[in-house]
Amino acid sequence: MxxxxxxxxxxxxxxxxxxxxxxxxxxxxxxxxxxxxxxxxxxxxxxxxxxxxxxxxxxxxxxxxxxxxxxxxxxxxxxxxxxxxxxxxxxxxxxxxxxxxxxxxxxxxxxxxxxxxxxxxxxxxxxxxxxxxxxxxxxxxxxxxxxxxxxxxxxxxxxxxxxxxxxxxxxxxxxxxxxxxxxxxxxxxxxxxxxxxxxxxxxxxxxxxxxxxxxxxxxxxxxxxxxxxxxxxxxxxxxxxxxxxxxxxxxxxxxxxxxxxxxxxxxxxxxxxxxxxxxxxxxxxxxxxxxxxxxxxxxxxxxxxxxxxxxxxxxxxxxxxxxxxxxxxxxxxxxxxxxxxxxxxxxxxxxxxxxxxxxxxxxxxxxxxxxxxxxxxxxxxxxxxxxxxxxxxxxxxxxPSLQKFFKENIDVAKHLIKGKLEVSNKYAEELANDEGGIVMVNGARKGAYRDTEGKLHIVDTTCTHVGCEVNWNDGERTWDCPCHGSRFSYTGEVIEGPAEKPLQKGDHTMLENLTSENSGY
The missing domain is CATH 3.50.50.60 (FAD/NAD(P)-binding domain)
Known part of the structure; x- marks a missing residue:
C-alpha cells in the first residue's frame, strides 16, 4: 500500500x-x-x-x-x-x-x-x-x-x-x-x-x-x-x-x-x-x-x-x-x-x-x-x-486579529528571506523521470521537473506575486508558494492566485545544454 x-x-x-x-x-x-x-x-x-x-x-x-x-x-x-x-x-x-x-x-x-x-x-x-x-x-x-x-x-x-x-x-x-x-x-x-x-x-x-x-x-x-x-x-x-x-x-x-x-x-x-x-x-x-x-x-x-x-x-x-x-x-x-x-x-x-x-x-x-x-x-x-x-x-x-496579523506577516517575511538564502546541492541533470525539486543551474537557484517522457522543465522559483520562493509539491507536481498560497504547474503556469503571471521559464540554451550533457535521462 x-x-x-x-x-x-x-x-x-x-x-x-x-x-x-x-x-x-x-x-x-x-x-x-x-x-x-x-x-x-x-x-x-x-x-x-x-x-x-x-x-x-x-x-x-x-x-x-x-x-x-x-x-x-x-x-x-x-x-x-x-x-x-x-x-x-x-x-x-x-x-x-x-x-x-x-x-x-x-x-x-x-x-x-x-x-x-x-x-x-x-x-x-x-x-x-x-x-x-x-x-x-x-x-x-x-x-x-x-x-x-x-x-x-x-x-x-x-x-x-x-x-x-x-x-x-x-x-x-x-x-x-x-x-x-x-x-x-x-x-x-x-x-x-x-x-x-x-x-x-x-x-x-x-x-x-x-x-x-x-x-x-x-x-x-x-x-x-x-x-x-x-x-x-x-x-x-x-x-x-x-x-x-x-x-x-x-x-x-x-x-x-x-x-x-x-x-x-x-x-x-x-x-x-x-x-x-x-x-x-x-x-x-x-x-x-x-x-x-x-x-x-x-x-x-x-x-x-x-x-x-x-x-x-x-x-x-x-x-x-x-x-x-x-x-x-x-x-x-x-x-x-x-x-x-x-x-x-x-x-x-x-x-x-x-x-x-x-x-x-x-x-x-x-x-x-x-x-x-x-x-x-x-x-x-x-x-x-x-x-x-x-x-x-x-x-x-x-x-485575535492583531496577534494573528503580526504572526502571519512574520511568517511571510521568514519564508521570503529563507528562500532567497537557500541553495541546493542537487543539479537538474540528476533528476530521474517524474522527479522535481529545487536545483542549481549554472550557479543559480532554479526549479526543475523531468516528466515521465524524460523532458526537463526548468522555471525560476521566484513567485510572481510578491517575490517569495516557491517549493516543489511532489504530490501534485506543482510549485507552491509558502507565503500566500499561489500555485503553478510544473511548466510555470498559474494554477491558483493571487499570482497572475507565470513563473519565468528556463531559456532554450539552458535546456539544450542540460539535455545534450545528460542524454541518458
Whole structure:
C-alpha cells in the first residue's frame, strides 16, 4: 500500500463523469449590470440569484468553471465548522456567534430548497455532523464547544463513541446537517444562468479594476474590459486588493483526500476529528455502492514535509480503520483563512460600494460560500441582509486579529528571506523521470521537473506575486508558494492566485545544454 504510485495529476471524484458546459474566452469589451469574477460556488450562487431578479450578469473565470476549491471539496453542507463556536463567543460575543451559525444554516436551507425546487439530482441527503477526539487532553474542548451550542440554541448532544473502529474519548453531534455532489448541483445553476441571459467566459484572467462612483470596470490580462455598476470578486484570493491589504490578512492551507468505492454498510453521518492531524470521514452513493471519502492532513501551503507523506498518512488511517488498501481517487484542496477565522464578505474597503469581495472560508465553503453568494446578491440589489456586519471585511478585533496579523506577516517575511538564502546541492541533470525539486543551474537557484517522457522543465522559483520562493509539491507536481498560497504547474503556469503571471521559464540554451550533457535521462 505504502508504495502505491500516486497519480501524476490527481483529480477529484466530483469531476469524474460530469458533462461540463464549455464557454469561450472573452474576446472583446462588454458592458453589463454586474461583473462577477470567479466561477466557484459563491460566484455561481450570486449569478443565479441576480439573473432571477432580471439583472444582467457577466461571470468570468481565469480557468474552467468549478475547477478550483469548489471542485476539490469534501462537500459537507454544515454549520459545524470544527471547534469554532466557543471561540466565536469569546472573541465576538453571543450575538455575532449566533448570526454566524444562522448564516450557515440559512445557506444549508437555501441549497436544500433549491435542490427540491429545481429537482436537481445531486445526491443531497441530510446527515448528522460529528466532531470527535481520540486524545484525552481534548475532552475539555468538546465539552466547552457543547456549552457554546447550548448558549446558542444549537441542536446537538455529547457522544462517547462513533460507529467505526476508532476509540474516542468524547464527541459532539450537530443534528440535521447535509451533504451532496457539489458539481451536479452547480452545473444545474449554471444552466439556469445561461438560460436567463447571463454571460459566462472561461480562460479569462482578471488583473485589475478601474472605478468611479457609478461604474466599475474589470481589466483582463488580454486587454479587454468588462464594465458594470459593480464587481463581485469571488476569485478565492482577491485578484484586486484595493487598500484592503488582503495579502497580510489571509493565509492558505492545503489538505488531502482519498476516496474509494466500497460495499461496506456505511452507518450514516459525517465525521471530523478535532485532533491534529485531523481526519474527515463521509460517504456518497455511486452506482449502488458507497464511495468512502477520507480527508485531513491540513498544513500551510508550500510548507511542511514532502506532500506525498500526507497521502501515505491517510492511507494508513484507511487501512487501520476500514481495512482498505486501494483507492479510486485522491486529490488535494486549498482554502484561505482570515485573521479571526470568519470570512471576509462585503465592501472591499469601507465606503467602496461597487466592489465587493468574498474570501477566507477556512475549508467550509459549501455553506460559507453559499452564504457569501446570498449576501453579495443582496448587497448588489441594495437589500438588507442580517449577516452583513458579521462578514464585513472592514472589521478588526484586536483579539485575535492583531496577534494573528503580526504572526502571519512574520511568517511571510521568514519564508521570503529563507528562500532567497537557500541553495541546493542537487543539479537538474540528476533528476530521474517524474522527479522535481529545487536545483542549481549554472550557479543559480532554479526549479526543475523531468516528466515521465524524460523532458526537463526548468522555471525560476521566484513567485510572481510578491517575490517569495516557491517549493516543489511532489504530490501534485506543482510549485507552491509558502507565503500566500499561489500555485503553478510544473511548466510555470498559474494554477491558483493571487499570482497572475507565470513563473519565468528556463531559456532554450539552458535546456539544450542540460539535455545534450545528460542524454541518458
Amino acid at each position: 505504502a508504495d502505491e504510485k500516486i497519480p501524476q495529476f490527481p483529480e477529484p471524484y466530483w469531476r469524474d463523469g460530469i458533462d461540463f458546459p464549455e464557454f469561450k474566452q472573452l474576446d472583446g469589451d462588454l458592458e453589463t449590470d454586474v461583473v462577477i469574477v470567479g466561477g466557484g460556488i459563491t460566484g455561481i450562487t450570486a449569478a443565479y440569484l441576480l439573473v432571477n431578479e432580471g439583472v444582467r450578469v457577466a461571470l468570468i473565470d481565469a480557468g474552467k468553471l468549478l475547477n478550483g476549491t469548489t471542485g476539490h471539496t469534501t462537500a459537507k453542507i454544515t454549520a459545524q465548522h470544527d471547534i469554532i463556536y466557543d471561540e466565536l463567543i469569546s472573541h465576538f460575543g453571543i450575538n455575532k456567534a449566533r448570526l454566524y451559525y444562522e448564516a450557515n444554516t440559512n445557506a444549508l436551507n437555501f441549497i436544500k430548497n433549491t435542490v427540491n425546487d429545481l429537482k436537481i439530482d445531486c445526491d443531497f441527503s441530510e446527515q448528522d455532523a460529528h466532531l470527535y477526539t481520540t486524545e484525552e487532553q481534548s475532552i475539555q474542548k468538546i465539552e466547552k464547544e457543547f456549552q457554546a451550542y447550548q448558549k446558542l440554541n444549537i441542536e446537538g448532544n455529547i457522544i462517547n463513541e462513533i460507529p467505526f473502529d476508532i476509540k474516542i474519548y468524547k464527541g459532539l453531534v450537530m443534528k440535521k446537517q447535509a451533504q451532496f455532489h457539489p458539481l451536479k448541483y452547480l452545473t444545474h445553476l449554471v444552466k439556469v444562468i445561461v438560460d436567463k441571459g447571463g454571460y459566462i467566459f472561461e480562460n479569462t484572467v482578471a488583473v485589475n479594476i478601474e472605478r468611479d462612483e457609478n461604474k466599475a470596470t474589470v481589466l483582463t490580462r488580454d486587454g479587454h474590459r468588462v464594465t458594470g455598476n459593480g464587481v463581485l470578486s469571488c476569485s478565492h484570493f482577491p485578484f484586486y486588493e484595493g487598500t484592503g491589504f488582503y495579502s497580510g490578512r489571509l493565509h492558505a492551507d492545503r489538505s488531502y483526500v482519498l476516496a474509494t468505492k466500497t460495499n461496506m454498510d456505511y452507518p450514516g453521518g459525517t465525521y471530523l476529528s478535532v485532533d491534529k492531524p485531523n481526519r474527515s470521514i463521509r460517504f456518497t452513493p455511486v452506482d449502488g455502492e458507497n464511495l468512502l471519502i477520507i480527508g485531513g492532513e491540513s498544513h500551510k501551503s508550500g510548507q511542511g514535509v514532502d506532500t506525498k507523506e500526507h497521502y501515505k498518512a491517510l492511507e494508513k488511517f484507511a487501512k487501520d480503520v476500514f481495512n482498505l488498501d486501494h483507492f479510486d481517487y485522491r486529490w488535494s484542496t486549498q482554502d484561505l483563512a482570515t485573521l479571526d477565522k470568519l470570512p471576509y464578505v462585503g465592501e472591499i474597503t469601507s465606503g467602496v460600494h461597487n466592489i465587493l469581495i468574498a474570501t477566507g472560508y477556512r475549508k467550509w465553503g459549501m455553506t460559507n460560500g453559499t452564504a457569501a453568494g446570498l449576501l453579495l446578491a443582496d448587497m448588489a440589489l441594495n437589500k438588507e441582509n442580517p449577516y452583513q456586519t458579521v462578514y464585513t471585511p472592514s472589521r478588526f478585533y484586536a483579539d
